[in-house]
Amino acid sequence: MKGVRFLLMALVGFLMVTSCSEEQDFDQLDDLTITPSYEASIFYVKAQETLINRVAGLNFFTQDFNFDAFEEPFFTNRVIAGVLTYELENTTSKPIEIRLEFLDEAENVLDTEVFSMDPAPTAILQRDVAYGATGKSLDIIRATSEIRLTAINLGDNSSVSSLPDAAIVLRSSAQFTLEL
DSSP: OHHHHHHHHHHHHHHHHHSOOOOOOGGGGGGOOOOOEEEEEEEEEEEEHHHHHHSOSSEEEEEEEEOOGGGOHHHHTTEEEEEEEEEEEEOSSSOEEEEEEEEOTTOOEEEEEEEEEOSSSOOOEEEEEEEETTSBOHHHHHHOOEEEEEEEEOSOSSOOOSSTTOEEEEEEEEEEEEOO
């Protein structure tokens, strides 16, 4: 019995020594590419219907958001693709239009996104805007210094939604892939 056990152990040892293995290639590290993805919120804006009713004229909200994050050399030199995601919700009694303008340092308009929504009840509008090889030019993102948001009331200033806490809500986030 000891002889069989010894023979079996010798056979297993021989198989382990002669098993298939590949010579290690440490040069493959030179071909390694690291491309992490980063995701962040850009802005969140909420305008109550009561506020919209108090503002005379069509534009009930205009705000410039300083956004120098895209100009950081770490980002601009390494970004290879990105997606900006927008969610717009309208629970007011008014049709609305939201206009986003991407501006460079000299306040030249680089790109514009326009969203139009009917009065409530409506579904949440979601839009993904790609930048890079499968979308708009990355130069838009690299040169953006400010984002101008303009909200326009395409209805009246007297109607009131039957929904509680009626408002217009715009959320946005970004996800970018960088090459390190």
